[in-house]
Amino acid sequence: MDDAFDLSPDAMLEDTEDLQIASAVAAHLQAWRHWRKRSSGSRVHRRPCYVRSVPGRWPNKRRSFRSGLRAILRDYFGLSGDPPLYNEGDFERRFCVPRSVFLRIYNAVKHRPFFAQRINATGRLQAHPLQKVVAAFRVIAYGEAPDRTDEYVRLSASTIAMSVRELMRFIVDEFGPSYLRPPTTEELQRILTRNAERGMPGCMGSLDCSHWEWRSCPKAVTGMYQNRHGKRSVVMETVCD
Amino acid sequence: MLVSPLYLSATKGEWPPRTFSYTANGTTRTLLYFLVYGNYPRFAFFVSSFPDPTTEVEVTFNRLQEALRKDVERLYAVHTALFHVALHPAKYSTV
Numbered sequence: 001m002d003d004a005f006d007l008s009p010d011a012m013l014e015d016t017e018d019l020q021i022a023s024a025v026a027a028h029l030q031a032w033r034h035w036r037k038r039s040s041g042s043r044v045h046r047r048p049c050y051v052r053s054v055p056g057r058w059p060n061k062r063r064s065f066r067s068g069l070r071a072i073l074r075d076y077f078g079l080s081g082d083p084p085l086y087n088e089g090d091f092e093r094r095f096c097v098p099r100s101v102f103l104r105i106y107n108a109v110k111h112r113p114f115f116a117q118r119i120n121a122t123g124r125l126q127a128h129p130l131q132k133v134v135a136a137f138r139v140i141a142y143g144e145a146p147d148r149t150d151e152y153v154r155l156s157a158s159t160i161a162m163s164v165r166e167l168m169r170f171i172v173d174e175f176g177p178s179y180l181r182p183p184t185t186e187e188l189q190r191i192l193t194r195n196a197e198r199g200m201p202g203c204m205g206s207l208d209c210s211h212w213e214w215r216s217c218p219k220a221v222t223g224m225y226q227n228r229h230g231k232r233s234v235v236m237e238t239v240c241d
Numbered sequence: 242m243l244v245s246p247l248y249l250s251a252t253k254g255e256w257p258p259r260t261f262s263y264t265a266n267g268t269t270r271t272l273l274y275f276l277v278y279g280n281y282p283r284f285a286f287f288v289s290s291f292p293d294p295t296t297e298v299e300v301t302f303n304r305l306q307e308a309l310r311k312d313v314e315r316l317y318a319v320h321t322a323l324f325h326v327a328l329h330p331a332k333y334s335t336v
Contacts, residue, residue, distance in 0.1 A: 096323045143325030165333060182256055192261060192273070199305040200276070202263035203288070206313040207247075207275040215330035234331065237245055239275065240313035 020117070024125055027116035034113040061156070068154030069128045076134075095134075096141040105167075106133050108174060114166045127155055132163040139164050183241070191241040205241035212236055242282055251286055276310050 070079065076091055078084040092098050097105075109115050110129040118126040135153045139146055139160060146160035153160075172180075183191060188204070195203040217225055217232035227233040242248055250256040257273040264270075272286055279289045290303040321327050 140324055140326045143327070143329045161332075185258070185260075188258070188261070188273075192263070195309065196263070198309060200309055201265055202261070202270065202273050203309065204257060204273045204275055206310040207277050207281075207287070208310075208313040208317065209242075210317055212327060213330040216332050235245075237247060238313060238316060239247075240316045 020125065021119060021123075024117050024119035027113070028118040028120075030116070031113040031118060063150075063154045063156070065125070065127045065131065065154055068131050068152070072130060072134050072153065094141065095137045097137075102133075102137070105171065106130065109133060109167065109170055112166070112170060114162065127159065131155055132159070133167065135160045136164045136167040140168075195241075205239045207237065207239050209235050209237050248284070251284075257286065276306055278310070 073079045074082075075085045086094075088099060091102075095102055106129070110133070115129040115132050117128055120126055131153045132155065135146070135149045135155055138144065138149050138152070146157040146164070149155070149160050150157055155163075191204060192202065195201070195205075211227055211233040212235075213227075214225060214232045214234050222232055225232040225234065247256070259271045261273060262269050262271045263273075274286045274288045277287045277289050279292055281287055281289060283289075288306065290306045291299040294300045294303050
């Protein structure tokens with residue numbers, strides 16, 4: 001589990017209990033500090049959405065986190081020496097990214113506060129980072145409700161919603177500066193040369209905008225985001241060179 | 242459009258860089274431009290096609306402009322086909 005690039009199923013399921021529990025406790029404390037910093041950092045008082053288990057609430061459902069992890073490993077990574085059930089084509093179609101990209105994101109994110117495996121108050125190990133990343137990828141790729149992903153990866157809908165949000169935030173913070181940026185001088189020169197050959201000298205690219213409807217728009221800003229259909233939407237601006 | 246980062250950086254002079262120059266119809270210009278659809282605001286760094294082309298020059302220009310703009314139209318098709326989450330209303334409370 002210590003090796004950052006150890007992706008063999010045996011390493012993911014190995015039973016080095018002491019090491020695993022020690023890292024899980026550390027991850028839990030880290031995540032707790034993370035959420036606490038974020039909630040106390042904002043000036044506006046917010047209702048605590050994700051609280052611990054409190055009296056008067058339903059108990060947690062007895063999901064077997066481990067069975068969800070085993071299913072993912074069996075289907076896409078191979079379990080106990082067997083080859084994976086689905087091949088590379090299936091992997092790429094279902095996650096909408098090649099395996100190398102998926103593993104790169106997974107390796108970058110798996111030790112982050114939210115994603116690292118944690119331990120709860122009763123001393124039980126919680127979900128594996130692979131489950132959270134797969135759940136987030138399924139929600140993004142299929143646009144399906146987090147509730148539906150629950151059936152496969154065995155995580156609650158709120159955990160999946162949090163993991164989607166955390167993964168998106170992570171991708172934007174980590175990969176945004178290197179990929180979401182204006183072209184450099186050499187790239188711009190190349191674009192200009194290519195567009196000049198196609199008959200448009202001085203053209204930097206084509207620009208288009210598209211609306212994405214925003215369902216949970218805060219009520220205070222509904223007027224700002226109203227579109228021509230009377231609904232709330234965000235405008236995405238794209239440049240293609 | 243008037244609050245988009247692209248417009249703000251263009252009006253402040255940060256982007257596009259003015260170090261490149263090109264010559265069209267015998268005039269040398271330094272302001273690079275984007276190709277857009279006809280209903281966008283008429284900014285200096287936007288170039289749209291002629292609304293109703295009559296002469297042969299206008300028809301040829303429209304053909305070239307629309308051929309290049311096909312790239313970005315396809316980009317949206319690929320984007321929504323890959324990530325279906327963009328087909329549904331966004332469920333997140335912040336942008």
